[in-house]
Amino acid sequence: MSDRADSPTARDVLWRFGPMVYGPTVLFALGEGAVIPLIPVIAAQLGADVATAALVASALVVGQLCGNIPAGWAVARIGERLTMAIAGLVSLAGIVGMALAPSLGIFAIAVFLIGFCAAAFGLARHSFMTTRVPLSFRARALSLLGGTFRLGMFVGPFIAAGLLAVFGDEHAAIWFFGACLVATVLLVVFGPDPEKQFLDTSTAEDDAVAAEDTGEPVTGSIPLRRAKGSRSPTTPSSATDPGTGVLRTMWRHRRVLSTLGLAAASLSAVRSARQVVLPLWGVSLGLDAQTIALVVGISGAIDFALFYASGQVMDRFGRLWAALPAMILMGAGFIALAFTHDLPQAPMWFAMFAAVLGVGNGLSSGILLTLGADVAPRSDPAAFLGSWRTLTDAGGAVAPLLVSAIAAAASLAVATGAMGVIGLVGALAFVRWVPRYVPRTRP
Known part of the structure; x- marks a missing residue:
């Protein structure tokens, strides 16, 4: 990879993305992170038992899973920025429903709505970055996007704890989420448009990528002005064409979704299992809640500290150099x-x-x-990313159920080992399919 990936241009473009993409991500994640730990608590106050409270909490994940494909449809037709604004406004309705819910059913519906809108918000950001970020530093840009989400989810629970200490009411965290959503919508609607600021820089970068035969696929990046020697002017663009439809896109790209997509789903499953297994393991050892929280917190801090290193590795050495060590570990x-x-x-x-x-x-x-952006079709990335994110979210949603089922049938140790096997099988899948669909850039 050339030195232009480390040029001031890359830093400048990432900085320009801050108000439009990274800022809203932090705000949304801060609010969501503050609310998530309190959903079972509020559900219990509304009359739910332990099993029902867990079911209500899972409505957030189910909503996100159900929202990915409709979000792909929306982004392909009305654009990323408008989709983010609408998702933020609809989320405010969900916040009001959570705060004022008179019954458990309404509260669960509000939680589902928040998850549904989170999917739309997330896919719009993903599609925006896919179509705007030059290939030379795409992984770092998207790793930073994931890192900002991690930051919000890491800090959010501490904010919730502080609000509880001050107000003594769990609903304070919900209203904090509402304030974050208001700020998010205002930032998206009235903040600077990075597409306009980024026009000249991205065009020069894309022209350079087009002129240099690196062997790296560029299917996920849409030039803002067409370079010489590029695809025919009649080739549709997501900015002007409403798209070919989500279901048709899924069928057209069924091969990559059923191979690399399933490998990605296995990574999502292992990630999700970590969040379930570690607390349960501490409980099974008879550790107190403070010790378990400390161990899990240290693990989360290590996780957060490494988010940008992953992007650097992927941009400099290739996607597999980050995916494979992660899955093996x-x-x-x-x-x-x-x-x-x-x-x-x-x-x-x-x-x-x-x-x-x-x-x-x-x-x-x-x-x-990053992998989703790499393999997304050039003409209509949003519909494909909706399918891609549905697969990965499904992997994350199934993992806790799998851990629970295996632990009930055998033991927690067997369930933990089973998730390890899934991780190693996923590593083999990445070895097989990443070089095929996302070959490493050649010097």
Whole structure:
């Protein structure tokens, strides 16, 4: 990869994206991160038992899963910026429903609506970055996008704890989320438009990429002005063409979705399993809540600290150099942890492998976003990204159910080992399919 990836142009463009993309991401994630830990608590106050409260909390993930494909349809037709604005406004209705819900059913519907809008908001940002960021630093840009989301989800619970200490009411966190959404919508609607600021820079960058035969596919980047020697002027663009339809896009790209897409889903599953297994493992060892929270928090801090390193590795050495170590670390970490439950120093092993899983998850930051952008069709990326994100979100949604089912049928150690096997199988899938669909840039 040439030195222009490290040029001031890259930093300048990423800075210009801040108000439109990274800023709204942090605001949305801060509010969501503050609310998520309190959803089961509020559900219990409305009369839910433990199982029902868990079901209500899962409505957020279900809503996000259901929202990806409609979001792809919306982005392809009305654009990324308008989709983000509408999603923010509809989320405000969900916030009001959560705060004023008179019954558990209405509260669950409001939570589902928040998840649905989060999918639309997330896909719009993903599509925006896919079509605007030059290929030479795409991974860093998308890793930074994932990192800003991680920052919000990491800090959000602490904000919720502070609001509880001041107001003594869980609904304070919900209204905080509402304030974040208002700021998000205002920033999206009235903030600077990076597409206009980015026009000349992106055109020069895309012209350079088009002129240099690097061997790297450029299917996910849409030039803002067409370079010489590029595709025919009759080629449709997502900016002018309403798209070929989500279902038709899924069928047309069924091969990449059923191969590389499933590998990506396995990564999402392992990530999601980490969030479930670590607290359960601490409980099974008889550790107190403070110790479990400390271990999980340290793992999350390691994860957050490595998010930008993942993008640097992908841009400089190729996507596989980040995906493979991440999957091997998490897969092997789960398998090794499964054999430590009855050892004399089990708490020590628990803390050590939680850190290992944090490293693996941190190295995977931005991979799903970047791979989706790499293989998205040039003419209509939004519809494809809706299908891609549905697959990855499905992997994340199924993993906790799989852990629960295997733990109930056998034991938590067996469930943990099973997730490790999924991680290693996913690593093999990445080895097989990443070089085929996203070949490494040649010097």
